[in-house]
Amino acid sequence: MQSMVAAGVVIPTALSWASEAMAATPNKGGKFIQGIAAGSTTDVLDPATYENNFIGSIGYLFGNTLTEVNNRNELVGELAESFESDDAQTWRFNIRQGVEFHNGKTLTTEDVIASINMHRGEDSTSAAKGIVAPIQDIQADGNTVVFTLDAPNADFPYMMSDYHLQILPVDSTGALDPQSGIGTGSYVIETYEPGVRAVGNKFANSWKEGAGHFDQVEILALVDPTARQNALLAGDVHAIDRVDPKTVALLGRAPNINIEEVTGTLHYVFPMRGDAAPFDNNDLRLALKYAIKRQELVDKILHGHGALGNDHPISTANRFHASDLPQREFDADKARHHYEKSGHSGPIQLSASDAAFAGAVDAAQLISASAAECGIDIEVVREPSDGYWSNVWNKKPWCASYWSGRPTEDWMFTSGYVQESEWNDTAFRDTPSADRFNEIVVQARSELDQDKRRGMYAEAQQLLADDSGSTVPMFANYIMGVSKEIAHDENIASNWTLDGTKAAERWWFA
Template identity: 50%
Template sequence: MKNIDKLTRSPGRSELSRREFISRALAMGLTLPAAISLADSPAMAAPPKTGGRMRIGLGLGSTTNTLDPATFEDTYMQIVGFGLRNCLTEINNEDQLVSELAESWEGSADATEWTFELKKGIEFHSGKTMDAEDVIASLQHHLGENSTSLVYSILAPIEEIRADGKSTIAIKLSNGNADFPYLLSDYHIAILPARDGVVDWRSGDGTGAYKLKNFEPGISTSMVRNPNYWKEGHGHFDEAEILSIIDTNARTSALVSGEIDAMDRVDLKTAHLLGKRPGINLKETQGTLHYVYSMFCDTPPFDNPDVRLALKYGIDRQDLLDKLLFGHGYVGNDHPIGRSNKYFATELPQRPYDPDKAKYHLKKAGLTELTVPLSAADAAFSGAVDGALLYKEHASKAGINIDVIREPNDGYWENVWDKKPFVASYWSGRVTEDWVFSSIYAEGVSLNETHWANPRFNDLLKQARSEQDTGKRGEMYFEMQKLCSDDGGVIAPVFSNYVFATNDKVAHNRMSAAWDMDGIKCLERWWFA
């Protein structure tokens, strides 16, 4: 460690190339993610410069995309959304909760009442000054009996929102929620301009670093820099273009040939080779991204808990980590809480690959063998089909025949996910336990892809949300992770690092691991060196 510190502090450090710095750090014993993180620290980055046209190729995007943040489902629209708009709060590049459009906030002792003071003088691209009316309408956009918003479930506890002047809003919740300010950093809950209580999402108007120039769903989105952006030190590109390039090879070729400046979802099989190419920098962060195979808990045979356990014991997680992620991550335990979460259940026994145990649970379910279809496409995650085929091999030793159905990448999220009973999927996770549990695992929420409904889990979810004692809260979250692992419909075999790449013109400070591509805020945080 002394050698690492010496390398970091050495007078000649700024003269080292990023690649040379990483090579030396690896030779001193650092892991690749740690070496990359250290190389990308603020001390290694040149001061930000303004200018240039940033082109990003992403492995997601659909012709059904809209500019309504309530509908955002994938990285493509998340990056577009954060280029155009801001939220009340933000997870910064240090993965800490900070203010964004809210200047400050304060909660009552029982966390049921929250007051937010808004920053003053911030304008939308259209010139309208943001005020409490816009914030209230933006929150109410997700509420109401007929709401189809993907964050309805986490905002549903709001009983009342009122303005106290133009710069203060007060929110009353039906139940206490100590994490409520975190929720308001969700990319769905962007603040939009409002008129007569109705938000304008169609125009793309926002308070963000970029103004919308053109939006072609499933193809490309172009923006120009907002010269009046209120956030100092952010939003450096003159122009930005986000391209949907679903095919990994095409995306990689576009980066190598110089057609784009950055890409997500690097093919992990060839990541080491891409990182060696002149002019290309491989990026890696570790957060809460996890890959899953999800089953409907209300559809036979998955409605039997023993069948679900048999399928969980029938997968070799380490084999997937080695052959699918090539070590760029760690094994999962069939729940969504990652090592970076505060209440990660470190003492929960890791579920092993155990074909005999899988057979035992099949027998308990009254079965000697089992055949199930599993739908997968690489649109779900890079290597989803290969992972499904590996899973098929693993499960066969337990008398389970997994019939892998290769689905088209195009339209996967509209036609397969949440339509078929056993599918490949992925989740970025969330910074807090309540956030991910409330969004994806609570009974009846729109993103509950397994239709799981466990009464004990849902009771604990409400209790833990308002519990101020961190010890008691930790015990509740431990039990909830165990309930997900033992009873839930999600097989979460691996947590994956975010692995993406840029050309060597792209510079940045420390990158957030809260979501992909620097917390999906690459447009306002990166610049050309």
């Protein structure tokens, strides 16, 4: 205040600036409680097994990875102080010095190599096995870990931020215990009840400055949306994820609650399999894409808590989102043109169940209604929720589904669209466009010039939108309910819910 006044800043302005600075300064202490819309009694602390946001949140409580996506959606070093490559095939990660595990052991390259190798090999059942599969060799070079890949991949440092790839301590024999719950994170696990709760206490020797502001954190599995919302309203928890879009307005009117909302990579889809009639005809696929009223779906299914999709899986949260790609909109004339050109007649079946996403059946009915305006007959088949993912998704020619998305374009394309992927639910393969798409994906991995990569990924998005069965009408927001007792930085990460699943590390009491 004195400095600003002395510099000629008027007192009201100086007061305002000083208040903003104080509000942005984290307070220390207190117990932060989260209610998470997931959890299973089969959840264990072994990072290789993580499959939901409850156990993932606990993993970030006690552990760190080599890199992380910060709250501005930028990739930064975590346990790796820096990383570099000249050719995108050999990567050098310089390991941070002076980092201590909860058991008192100092972090070394041996810990890093053993932790990554835990996910590799033919016998591995790790959920991250596919991520580490391109690694041909890992070696220590002083304080540096050198990864040699089977091919260039400019996004490899992003892969090392995957929540399964936490660095664990080896013992005197070089072995590690993946279920120990011992890591380098801001909190030490005190209590863990699978599928129920976990409690962590602030680690006194935490290496990470400006993080871990609470004295204690408790994470509760509150799968039922009503129970989760009521816990927040009653003040039993300070933050919840996956607020129901139908009730978010009501919850937001509560005097003690803030609604935090970001557009991430979560998207709701209706993939058409290109290897099954009638969806092996691209004119039919285009007819159906033009027959969808996307804004209506965002309004009525997401209740406005989302954004328009453009028939590819890359959202505005991704680095190389093709913002110049014209937004596809409902166009009855174009839909009729392509439908007539396809030569198809008769009803087209669309399988749906709310197992795919909340409101999936209603969304399918809306698509059927808008298609009828174009002279296209869509028959909505209500599928049972039980067995939907094993009997319908990736089996029926057209169905409702969803993707949580991935932080990078290559990660998303490799997971769901390249021809060798088992999750290629559009069967986008064996066509000139599919061949070109796969060629681009491989080339873009090894391209270090970011402008060139942007152009490559723009072409890849265009190919999916125009030539594949990719039908992505909407991206759903991450909607979080947060007590007004809680404060955080002005930026909230959009790679996962609850600030990249790191609210416990990044937030504080106001």
